[in-house]
Amino acid sequence: MAPQQEPARSRVFWDVLEEHRDEAEFSLELFDGALESPTRNLNQLATYPEQRLLAHLDALELGGAAVAEGLLAASLADVGPDRPHAPAVAAFCFVRLSRHRELLDALGHPDQVLRDGTCRGAQLAADHAFRGWLREQLSRPVDLELQASLFGLCARLHEQPPSCIGALQSEDARLVLQACEAARHGDKHVYLPLLEDLLSHDSAAVRDSALVTSLAWGSPAAWYQCERSALGLESAVALALYAGLAGRAQHARLAEALASGQARSALIFALGHTGNQSVLPVLYECLASQSVLEAKLALQSISMITGLDLEDDAIRVAHPPVVEHELLPEPDEDEEARSALPPLDDDDLNADLVPAPELELPQPSPSAIIEYCEKWRHSAPPGRLLGGVAFARENVARYLGRAPMRQRRMLMLLCSIRGHGQAWVDDRALTRVQAAQTASLCATLPDKLTHIGPW
Numbered sequence: 001m002a003p004q005q006e007p008a009r010s011r012v013f014w015d016v017l018e019e020h021r022d023e024a025e026f027s028l029e030l031f032d033g034a035l036e037s038p039t040r041n042l043n044q045l046a047t048y049p050e051q052r053l054l055a056h057l058d059a060l061e062l063g064g065a066a067v068a069e070g071l072l073a074a075s076l077a078d079v080g081p082d083r084p085h086a087p088a089v090a091a092f093c094f095v096r097l098s099r100h101r102e103l104l105d106a107l108g109h110p111d112q113v114l115r116d117g118t119c120r121g122a123q124l125a126a127d128h129a130f131r132g133w134l135r136e137q138l139s140r141p142v143d144l145e146l147q148a149s150l151f152g153l154c155a156r157l158h159e160q161p162p163s164c165i166g167a168l169q170s171e172d173a174r175l176v177l178q179a180c181e182a183a184r185h186g187d188k189h190v191y192l193p194l195l196e197d198l199l200s201h202d203s204a205a206v207r208d209s210a211l212v213t214s215l216a217w218g219s220p221a222a223w224y225q226c227e228r229s230a231l232g233l234e235s236a237v238a239l240a241l242y243a244g245l246a247g248r249a250q251h252a253r254l255a256e257a258l259a260s261g262q263a264r265s266a267l268i269f270a271l272g273h274t275g276n277q278s279v280l281p282v283l284y285e286c287l288a289s290q291s292v293l294e295a296k297l298a299l300q301s302i303s304m305i306t307g308l309d310l311e312d313d314a315i316r317v318a319h320p321p322v323v324e325h326e327l328l329p330e331p332d333e334d335e336e337a338r339s340a341l342p343p344l345d346d347d348d349l350n351a352d353l354v355p356a357p358e359l360e361l362p363q364p365s366p367s368a369i370i371e372y373c374e375k376w377r378h379s380a381p382p383g384r385l386l387g388g389v390a391f392a393r394e395n396v397a398r399y400l401g402r403a404p405m406r407q408r409r410m411l412m413l414l415c416s417i418r419g420h421g422q423a424w425v426d427d428r429a430l431t432r433v434q435a436a437q438t439a440s441l442c443a444t445l446p447d448k449l450t451h452i453g454p455w
Contacts, residue, residue: 012066020059021071025085027053028120032085035428036357038300038406039310042438045405046431054430057089061096068097076106079114087114091121100133108146119149123156124430131159138162148175155181156426158437168194173203180209184424188217199225208237212413215241216421233257236266236341244273244414255282265342268294272301273410275384275391280305280373287366293356297342299364304407306376307388308369315369316362341410357406386411397442412441419444 030049034040060067068090075083075090087106094102106118122130138150139162147167154161155178164186167179180198183191196219198210211229214222229235230242231253243254251274258267268286271279286298303310342356376388384391387399396415400408412425422444425437 012063012070014071017060017063017067017071020056021086021089024053024056024060024089025083027056028085028088032120032428035405038296038358038361038404041402041404042408042431042434043401050431057092057096060089060093064097068093068099073102076102076114076118079111079117081113084113084117087117088121088124091118092125093121095122095125095127095130098129100130104137104146107149108143110145115145115149119152119156120428122153123426123428126153126157131157134159135162144170144172144175148172148178151175151178151182155184156428158185158424158426160185165190165194168198173201173206176201177203177206177209180206180213184209184213184216184421188421192217192219195219196221204235208235211235211238211241212417213421215245216417216419218420230254230270231257233260233263233267233344236263236269236344239263239266239270240273240341240410241414241417243270244275244410245417248276248278251276251279255279258282258286263344264291264294265297266344268297268301269342272304272407273414275305275386277305277377277380277385280377284366284370284373287364287369292363293342293358295364296358296361299361299369300358300404300407302369302373304387305385306373306380308372308376310361310404315365315372317365393442393445393447396445397439400438400442412438415441415445418446 027049031045031053034045034049037045060072063071072090072093075086076094079087091103091106094100103118103122106114107122109115109118126134134150134153134157138147138154142150151161151164151167153159159182161179161182164179164183167175168183168191170176170179176198180195183195192214195210195214195217198206199214199222201207201210207225207229211222211226215226226238226242227246227250229238233239239254242250251271254267254271254274258264264286268283271283280302283298283302286294287302289295289298299308299310299315302308308315342358380388381390386396387403389395396411400411400415403411409427412427416422416424419441423437423441425434425441427434429437
C-alpha cells in the first residue's frame with residue numbers, strides 16, 4: 001500500500017509565514033506614516049518602505065488558499081487594538097486571491113478599525129476584477145456601513161460610482177462623506193447641485209470634501225464659501241485652497257490674520273501655498289515663535305515659496321533645545337478628508353493626541369534662513385512661485401516629483417481644481433499609482449497658472 005499523503009496544511013512553514021504577516025503589518029504602518037512625511041518624497045518611499053511591504057505581501061500571496069484560511073481569515077473577523085494593520089494585510093491577500101465575497105462582512109462591520117483596515121488593504125490590492133465586483137455590490141441594496149465602505153473604495157480607486165444621490169442625502173455623516181468623495185468621479189451635471197447643498201453640512205469633513213469638488217467644477221457658490229470659511233478661520237482646508245487660488249490682496253489678508261492669534265498653525269501652513277514672496281516677512285517672524293510647531297511650519301512654507309533646501313545644514317540649529325513634543329488631535333473617522341492639515345485649534349484636551357508630522361523637520365535658524373531668502377529675492381522671478389520658480393505647468397510637474405509628501409496632498413488638490421476636475425490623485429495609493437496619476441493630473445493644467453481665482 002502506498003504511504004498516506006501528508007496533508008497540505010502540515011507542509012506549510014507557518015512560522016515563516018507568520019513572520020511575513022507580522023512584517024507586512026509593520027511595513028504597512030511605516031508606509032502609511034511615511035505618506036505624511038514632511039521630508040521624504042515619492043521616490044524615496046518607493047525604495048523604502050514600499051518595497052519591503054510588497055515583498056512580504058507577495059510572500060503571503062504565494063501561500064494561496066492555505067494561508068488565507070489558516071492565517072489571515074481571522075483578521076477579517078476580529079481585530080485587536082495591538083494589531084490595527086492586520087485587516088489591511090489580510091484584505092490585500094484576499095483581493096489578490098480573488099476571494100472578494102469574503103470581504104463583505106468586514107467591510108460592513110460595526111468596528112471602525114476592522115472596517116477601515118479592510119478598505120485600506122482592498123484599495124492597495126485592487127485590480128480589474130475587484131473593480132468590477134465593487135461596482136456590482138453597489139448596484140445591490142446593502143446596509144449603511146457596507147455602502148459607506150464601498151463608496152469610499154470607489155472614491156479611492158477613482159471609479160465612477162452607480163448613483164449616489166440617495167447616499168448624498170443620507171442623515172449619516174460617514175455615508176455622506178464617502179458618497180461625496182465618490183461623486184467627484186461621477187457626472188458633474190448630476191452631482192454639483194447636491195454638492196453645493198453640502199457646503200453647509202453639519203460635518204466639517206463633508207463641507208471640505210464638497211468644497212474641493214465644487215471648486216473644481218467651477219461653482220461660484222463654492223468660491224464664495226471658500227472665501228467666507230477661510231477669512232472666518234473656520235476651515236484649514238478652505239484656508240489652504242484660498243491661499244493657493246486667490247491673489248495678492250487676499251494673501252495680505254491671510255498674513256494680517258496671524259496677528260489675531262487664532263488658527264496660527266493652519267494659517268502658516270496655508271501661506272506656503274500662496275507662492276507670494278510678499279508674505280515672507282510674516283513667516284520670518286514665525287521662525288522665532290515660542291511654538292516649535294509654528295517655527296517648523298514657517299520653515300516648510302518658506303521652502304515652498306523660495307525653494308529653500310530643507311536638508312541644508314546651514315539653515316538648521318546645530319543643537320536644538322530639548323522641548324516637549326507639540327501634539328495634534330488625532331483625526332477620527334469623520335475627519336479623514338482634513339487629516340493632512342494642521343488643525344484650527346491645537347488645544348482639544350479631549351482628543352487623542354499624536355505628534356505633528358512637521359516636528360520631523362529641522363529646528364530652523366531664523367538668521368540663516370532670512371539671509372538666504374533676502375539674497376534669493378534679488379533675482380526671484382515675478383508672480384506666483386512654487387519652489388522658487390514660476391508657478392507654471394512644467395515647473396509644477398517637476399516640483400510634485402520631488403516634493404515632500406506632506407506638501408503634495410494640498411498641491412495636488414489645487415492642481416485638480418485648476419484642471420477643472422479632469423484628473424485626481426489618490427494620495428494614499430502605492431507610489432507607482434501616484435506617479436502615473438500625477439503625470440495625468442499635470443497634463444490637465446493650462447500652460448500658465450499665474451491667473452487669479454480658481455477658474
